[in-house]
Amino acid sequence: MSAGGGPLVAEERHRFPGDPARPGPEVRRWLSPPAAQQPRWPDPVALARVHTDLATGPGLVDAGSVARLRALLAEVSAGRMRVVQAGDCAEDPAECGAEHVRAKVGMLDALAGVLRDHCERPVARIGRLAGQFAKPRSSPTELVEGRELPAYRGPMVNGTGPGERTPDPERLRAGHHLARSVLAHLADAGRGADVPGLPDESVVWVSHEALLLDYEAPLLRRAPGGGLFLSSTHLPWIGDRTRQLDGAHVRLLAAVVNPVACKVGPSIGADELVRLCAALDPGREPGRLTLVARFGADLVRTALPPLVRAVRRAGHPVVWLCDPMHGNTVRAADGRKVRLVGALVREVEGFQDVMLAEHGLAGGVHLEATPNDVAECRWRADEVPDKPYTTLCDPRLNLPQAVDVVSAWWA
Ligand code: PEP
Ligand code: CO
Numbered sequence: 041m042s043a044g045g046g047p048l049v050a051e052e053r054h055r056f057p058g059d060p061a062r063p064g065p066e067v068r069r070w071l072s073p074p075a076a077q078q079p080r081w082p083d084p085v086a087l088a089r090v091h092t093d094l095a096t097g098p099g100l101v102d103a104g105s106v107a108r109l110r111a112l113l114a115e116v117s118a119g120r121m122r123v124v125q126a127g128d129c130a131e132d133p134a135e136c137g138a139e140h141v142r143a144k145v146g147m148l149d150a151l152a153g154v155l156r157d158h159c160e161r162p163v164a165r166i167g168r169l170a171g172q173f174a175k176p177r178s179s180p181t182e183l184v185e186g187r188e189l190p191a192y193r194g195p196m197v198n199g200t201g202p203g204e205r206t207p208d209p210e211r212l213r214a215g216h217h218l219a220r221s222v223l224a225h226l227a228d229a230g231r232g233a234d235v236p237g238l239p240d241e242s243v244v245w246v247s248h249e250a251l252l253l254d255y256e257a258p259l260l261r262r263a264p265g266g267g268l269f270l271s272s273t274h275l276p277w278i279g280d281r282t283r284q285l286d287g288a289h290v291r292l293l294a295a296v297v298n299p300v301a302c303k304v305g306p307s308i309g310a311d312e313l314v315r316l317c318a319a320l321d322p323g324r325e326p327g328r329l330t331l332v333a334r335f336g337a338d339l340v341r342t343a344l345p346p347l348v349r350a351v352r353r354a355g356h357p358v359v360w361l362c363d364p365m366h367g368n369t370v371r372a373a374d375g376r377k378v379r380l381v382g383a384l385v386r387e388v389e390g391f392q393d394v395m396l397a398e399h400g401l402a403g404g405v406h407l408e409a410t411p412n413d414v415a416e417c418r419w420r421a422d423e424v425p426d427k428p429y430t431t432l433c434d435p436r437l438n439l440p441q442a443v444d445v446v447s448a449w450w451a
Contacts, residue, residue, distance in 0.1 A: 099271025
């Protein structure tokens with residue numbers, strides 16, 4: 041059993057109607073190895089119904105757009121482009137309407153513009169968008185106002201209220217509907233991958249952590265050229281808590297033709313990372329694998345160099361992104377999780393110095409950020425926040441803060 045893994049749900053729950061265009065009963069295969077961070081859905085019949093509906097409906101993104109993003113990331117790996125990947129820690133279902141999506145696009149444009157000015161290259165925009173609805177948690181329970189509750193795992197699993205903590209598979213279906221409507225709003229705004237003639241640089245690509253196997257596996261589809269792709273998103277990533285070499289998440293992403301990403305932090309060693317790269321990028325193909333480094337400002341300069349060196353020696357042409365968020369979370373005096381902009385800037389600076397020294401490809405930044413006027417991250421430790429704190433999970437940068445962090449980019 042992998043760290044944090046729960047027991048697997050029974051195999052019988054993953055039978056799909058036979059359909060030669062879809063993996064059908066094969067989906068069971070993707071659920072068979074140990075799988076960390078999976079909810080214990082209480083109702084297998086309701087879960088099976090959702091599986092069937094997800095598996096038999098149309099995909100959210102098509103194989104052509106997945107291939108386009110993979111080609112674009114190959115440009116990044118050749119050093120000709122950079123990336124801004126940004127969005128909510130967990131998307132809020134109440135913020136998936138047309139106006140919200142437009143604001144999120146505006147934020148990505150603003151950040152890409154800043155990065156472009158700093159690196160003098162075109163910048164690809166990738167949202168944590170249209171499916172970033174589930175969260176891995178360090179502990180299965182949490183204290184809420186003195187009461188121990190099952191952990192909140194994101195809107196696609198359970199609710200924040202004390203009475204809503206039981207996982208509900210109908211939330212998978214609701215998340216899927218929401219993701220579809222976010223993609224439709226992107227298209228309406230003229231910025232989806234399916235907008236005819238839109239240059240790749242102007243497309244807002246979508247990405248999320250491929251965490252819930254009960255959502256991802258039914259959304260596997262066959263690509264026209266053979267092989268499987270995840271129709272749930274253009275760029276799925278594996279989180280730092282689910283990247284076990286023998287785990288279901290690595291096996292799933294190893295099997296798809298999407299470009300894929302994986303978070304790496306201080307708990308990974310060079311040998312393990314090389315094995316992970318071999319699993320996810322056996323062909324050593326530019327654009328296939330993005331590694332998202334999340335070490336924290338204090339560790340990035342010492343822990344990252346041996347990893348960059350090992351991956352380079354193993355011959356994987358990976359894109360490295362800097363996630364300065366997840367290694368720099370601290371508790372404020374009021375008990376809230378916060379992140380200090382100065383620490384994030386320090387990590388972005390350290391990351392680029394490491395890439396330069398170790399000949400890694402500094403591909404860009406991965407941020408948790410929102411266009412909303414919130415005070416979740418702080419400029420100073422002693423700051424008294426005068427704006428709302430509304431994130432469903434980790435503290436996000438507001439736009440001026442995010443601009444400050446991106447402005448630390450020079451590579
Ligand atoms: C996240 O990106 O929200 C996240 C949980 O990150 P990590 O897997 O790096 O901890
Ligand atoms: Co987060």
